[in-house]
Amino acid sequence: MEKRKLPSVSCNNIEHLQRRVSRLRRLATKYKRAEIIQNALLEISNIATHVVSLDAFYQGVHNHLQSLIPADNFFIASVDNNTGNISLPFFADEKDPHPSELYPDEEISSLLQRGITGYVLKTGEPLFCDEQRFVELVAEGKIDDLGSPCLQWLGFPIKHNNIVSGVLVVQSYSNDISYGELELELMGFICHHISGVMERLRHNEELEIAIIQRTKELSQAYDKVKLEVQERVKAEKLQESLFQIADLSASNISGQDFYPQIHQVISQLLPADNCFISLVHKASKTLSFPFYVSQLSGEPPKPRAMQDGLTEFILKHQQPKLLSQQDIKDMVQAGVIYGTNPALNHTQTMKQWIGIPLFIHGEIAGGLTIYSLTDQNSYEAKDLELLTFVSQHIANAIERKFAVEQLKRSHELLEDKVEKRTKAIAEMNDNLQRQIMQRKKMEAQLVYDAKHDNLTGLPNRSFFMERLSQAIKHVRRHQDEQFSLLFIDLDGFKQINDTLGHLEGDRFLIETSTRLKLCIRENDTLARLGGDEFVILLDSIHNLKDAEEVCERILQTISEPYVLAHQQVISGASIGVAFSCLNASDNSESILRNADTAMYQAKSKGKGCYVIFDRETEYHFNQRIELEQDFLSALENGNIVVELTPIVSFTDSDILAYEPISHWQHPSQGLIDNNELSTLANQTQTMMMLDDYIFKYIDHHYKALASGLGDGIQIHIPLSSQHIKHKYGLRSLKNTIKRSQISASKLWIFFHEKSFVKDSTHHISAFESLVELGVNIGINGFGTGYSSLSSLSFLPIKALKLDADVSQHLINDKQLQLAKAYQLIATTLGFEIYAEGVNTLEQKKTLESLGYHQGQGEVFSIANLVLTQHTEQVETPALASELII
Template identity: 30%
Template structure:
């Protein structure tokens, strides 16, 4: 009976033992497989930026590590710097903002202890409360940090965390992390050495390329010498192989063609005794074979008299005519004037017997000094061959008559072919002219409505396929055009339209389209835009050019341009909607004072009751949170967040509903009332939100007397004077009165936070920075972008940073995609940014991909 009971007991013991061995072998297999994969990645990955994601992929197969990061110690600064980061909840922006604080957190604790540490959520909170380290980021349910060693020195920390209470880390998984960390330093060194090796290969490849270039130059020189030698052989063979003098001329022409441009070539012979110049060979696309003439003052005579090769371009031709060296017996049509002329003398032992000339029309070719050397080189040999052949002409007089007839027929056929080609070309020109006339304005030569709408339709369709290819339409109406017609006459009006079209053409790029719709209305299509500011820059250039008076026959009138701008939008389905919105913005610009531009806003097309002011009506229709959403708030870590979800673009970044409300104010008093109401609401919102600082755009009108008293009364409601930074536009402050400047300084002296917006939009004036103590300086998006493009702007930036450092002013770069250039701008000395999230942040944190932020 005891034996029967012992058997099952033994079997159960063996099963338990087998299961333990299986688990052990499985764990060993996981370790081995992970190390093999790590070794493969270290052997194949070319960059460190690719190694860390590969390690992360390996870990996720065996360890809960969706949230995983690696920090390494910087031996120069002794700070832990982030090398790789992936988290389920915290975005990369948070990690980058806190990279200087890793030494104070749990990661730094593991680095100092030098051993693996595992915390649950409660354990980490207890440790933080006990002062072992600071709690950073979103609390995790399970967190483990493993030190990374290189030989016996710790160089960094590998950390993984889980936000799932049921998903912790077993001893086997911890052991796997530890084993991976042991091999991580070796893998990093292998990849670094591979990167260094690739860099050395590139340097050696470049050196080899330079060596090959020098070798190619030597080969090219030898080829040129061989070519010259072959040309001499060909010319020498003409003396014995050519059947007649005409054959000599033709073959000489082919030889010259092989070394330079010679579509138009002639050979002239000079009889010194008779003083006549003849042209036995003449090929030209415009002129027939000229008749012999007496020696006079032409280009050919200049070559013969100087016995030197002459290279003549239009500038030298004018100079020769002006000083009398060259004289023309009859005017030459401009189309038939050579734009480049090259002639070399044919010199023999008896003197100059003629010359050989190559010429080009319509800038088809510009002869160079190399061409001069080549034609001079072959002209001596040509002269010898021609002299030999001409000596035999007297012996073959009968044959010459027959050859002359053949040559005449050949010339007639050539001329007939040339005439036929000219007729074909003329018909093509007529067809092109008909197409041009159908799609262009007859007065100004600009594109007409038909061509503009066709191009706009293509652009709209392209934009719907590729949303990153933004465009803008500018609708332009000339101010006081009727006055010009009435006072100076319609002829003056036509001349004014022609002059305006030329001015507008100077303000756009080659691929942009300028069209005249009719009368005094023009439209511009701007394509391949990266930001709306570019369209505004074009409008400003037009307005500045139109500020000049128009003068006609002693009379002068001042005009201007009212411009409406609409930017590309996915809501546009057809071109009529785009023209309609641009036209609406233009009419608002005209009604707002003319000679200005306005951006389209949906409010421009809303039906508003006549008895109610548009701005008051719009304020009543909007909820309270809309009017406060125009504020950017900054926390103590210099990170921005908005109080509420913004409506439209942010005022710091572009055209906004905040601006349109103030623009729709009927007069100055209403404008001030609206701005004071917005200011009071802003204080209320920031006070309730209990945030550190908010940036609020303000008008310089608030600084004028007596409005300044109303302004300071509104400011008195703020308990913390620095809770709101009052932003004033740099262009308004530049032209502010002395009273306004003194009131602005008084705000700073009274402890209020003030800032300067859109600094250096058109020019950089440092006297404002040195004269007034600003807390914040927001660079314009144009200046922020051009810092990376032109060295002169970087020099201006260094001057700005030098002054703001003394003044303790925070300098902020801004732009629609400024975060894409964050690292580059940081090298220029900029540490604060306002703009849209970068593409990397968007991929890691889709929920905030369209939010606006200030990053450091």
């Protein structure tokens, strides 16, 4: 029996434990559900706290709901309790677009009212609907079949104060997604919670609308107050104007200032850009115009006899008038005005005209007139009334002004008589005193003029040499002190004088002296020796660095642009520096000469720099002077050798033309090539002489060249732009061309692009003059001066020569593109284009690939050899030996 009872007890315990487990599971599920719902409500509360609009709130609810239940197909319907209209403020569906797109011809509120959403709104009860239930509702006629069929549809009404204000809906199109009791309960809690949030946000929106409306009402009230304030301001301004007129009548200002200030007062009240005051002179029956301002003319009318103008019309009828342009035309056609004096009629451009008669003691004394020339300043009847009222005060002010002036003139006459008698005695003393003072001034001026430059007011050479001598004596007495002498020569001064004139050149020197003063101390001495040469004595300097700092400041300030003849001019300076007591025998002349020598050394280095004098500097300078003298001698004696270099076709190596180049075999310094010769010529101002030498050399031997090389020989001659900077140089060049044996059609003259860019005016004029002789004009050094396309397009030139520096630096893509652009420019404008400085086959091939077909350079040595063979056939033996081809 015991064995039978033991199993029975065990079964009861097991059943009891199972019931407890089941109960615990239900409790766990309930707590879990409560936790989910609590978290959902907390998150929705958090969303509602941060959003500022219903749209953002709906989006937040949807995002959070998706994390709890499947809600990819979710929408919210909202009911406007005032109108009963239903809207969809939020809609998300996998299959169907927004109902307004799915049923574009139906109004969305009535559409939703007929569907399952409207059913929930009507019943106010939650609805869990599957396919079978949906078919039943359609069959019963409670809803219409709208949209794509779904497997499950769950809708829960949103209520506020037991009134349905919307529906929260989720639906499923998949068997994998199903809704149950938990989803229904969760939707219920969410709807209950969000109804208050929706009401709060809706209330906020209504509050914002109310605020906007109230703001609009306040703005209108403000405008009304503002208008009242404006009227009050106008009244105050009128009162202020009347006070100003009264003050003017009692003031001590002259008539010349009285009327403009009256006009200024009128202008404060209404537009008066065109205004004049006329006064009647009864005795002579004339009109005068003491004040006149007009946009048509700055010339006031002259006094005239009374005639039949508009002003006389107002004075005659003694009534203020506001006339339009048509009114004036009608009066003119009727002969009321300007009938006998049509020349007075200048009213054609007037839009409106106001005339006010001025009365003094009840009699007409003149008139006040304003008029407008545009529709912007239009006058009204109230302006006529305002001006009529003000005119009474203006007439009183004029009357009082006349009385004050008459009394003033009486006093002045009396004072004048007293003053004349007083002055008669004082004049004799004053004359004697003036003569003494004038004599002293003249003596002081003579002393000053003798020691200063008339143009700049700086110390001149005489004064400076005295000051320099004193400085030398001082440093000899004080061995620990020294000074420095700066010799400054301005770069480009001659060009400024030649191109802009001597007046602008003087302005340039005055401006330069002002700039130099700013670079030195008060105890230093700045002087002008003459021309564009300045000197500075830097007194009591400590070391070499002090002088160098001053030189750098001077170079910097002189390099800044000058404004001369309404254009910017760039200059520079070359500075020579000498220090005191390099030798015990140094005097003022030797130190000045040392600084001058250093200055010329700076010029030879390319200008725009400074050189400090030492014995080596003196040696190089003397050597350079000798070289320049030898060069001039070589030009005079014909020791410069001229060569012809060929211009060759890249395709077949045919020789197209020849260009002369020169070199000089110096007895001690060896060969000086073409570039060094050009530099020497520029330094010695003999570039035109060198050009003439080469031109005449080629011209002298042209017949022999033509005999040996053929009549079709073309000559390319590069010339300095100095030939065309003034009319004398251009005239000389034209005479040389006319006397030349070279046919003008076979002669090509090239000017450098940089020179053309710097002075395009003289070049354009000279080009036109030279083309009339039949010669061909070209630009060489192309690509260095960056001529504008617009300037090239109207020049009478036929050829461009690419600068050798461009040909020899075709390394990267940008340089290749630039060279190609130059070729396209020449082709587009119809110019021949040649490449200079083609020294290697690689350069030649690169240029050919860019479209260049002709040029010159060391790579064409074979062409030179052929040309030598041709030259050997020249009949004149001397020519074959002189011309090195």
